[in-house]
Amino acid sequence: MEVHVRYEGDDDPDKCTARKLARFDLAELHRSARATPRGIVLNPHAECALSPADRRDDPGADPADAGGADRTERLVALDCSWETAREEQFSIRGPHRALPFLVAANPVNYGTPFQLTTAEALAGALCILGEREHAERLLAKFRWGHTFLELNDEPLRRYADCEDSGEVVAVQEEYLAE
Numbered sequence: 001m002e003v004h005v006r007y008e009g010d011d012d013p014d015k016c017t018a019r020k021l022a023r024f025d026l027a028e029l030h031r032s033a034r035a036t037p038r039g040i041v042l043n044p045h046a047e048c049a050l051s052p053a054d055r056r057d058d059p060g061a062d063p064a065d066a067g068g069a070d071r072t073e074r075l076v077a078l079d080c081s082w083e084t085a086r087e088e089q090f091s092i093r094g095p096h097r098a099l100p101f102l103v104a105a106n107p108v109n110y111g112t113p114f115q116l117t118t119a120e121a122l123a124g125a126l127c128i129l130g131e132r133e134h135a136e137r138l139l140a141k142f143r144w145g146h147t148f149l150e151l152n153d154e155p156l157r158r159y160a161d162c163e164d165s166g167e168v169v170a171v172q173e174e175y176l177a178e
Contacts (some may be wrong), residue, residue, distance in 0.1 A: 001073055001131050003027040003122055003138070006036045006092055008080035017106075017119035017142065018079035026138050027122070029079075033091045039074025040129075042121050043096040044114070049168040050097035052160060055129050075125055079118040099124055100159055100172040105148035120148050127156040128168075 005018040007029040013019055021027035030036040040054050076092055101113055102124045109115035116124065119142060123135035127149075139145025149156070155175055162168045 017117040038093040039076040041096045046096040046098040049165045051165045051168045053164045
């Protein structure tokens, strides 16, 4: 699965996980929404949760929009500061999906639900979409990367076993109730 990042550049470049992924050719950065290819867009404001069903072809998708490849083979994240993240920044083409409950392992937000770095968000999404080895490759570049997978091992495996967004939300609700 291709990994793309719409890069805002408003975080400390030395701590930016998206830039680090790009340095190791693990993600491609794009400076504008127009340059960012269509794909499954990780968006915390989305009304639908990411699920394994998102890997399937979208029968309503415009084939001309796919750019010669199945858009479900692309994962797109927006890299921006949590302080400035606004819904209108997510004007990226493709189906928008929210990640379910996951806990951050990065040093800045360790243990905080939903406050993931771009690398953590991409890795979590890859696990849910059945690409755990790909997620492990991304996170191997960070000292705390394995910790993210350890902290979220059970929910990530349960989300990956779901059929659709509704089931993912039901599993998430169990974790939120605890």
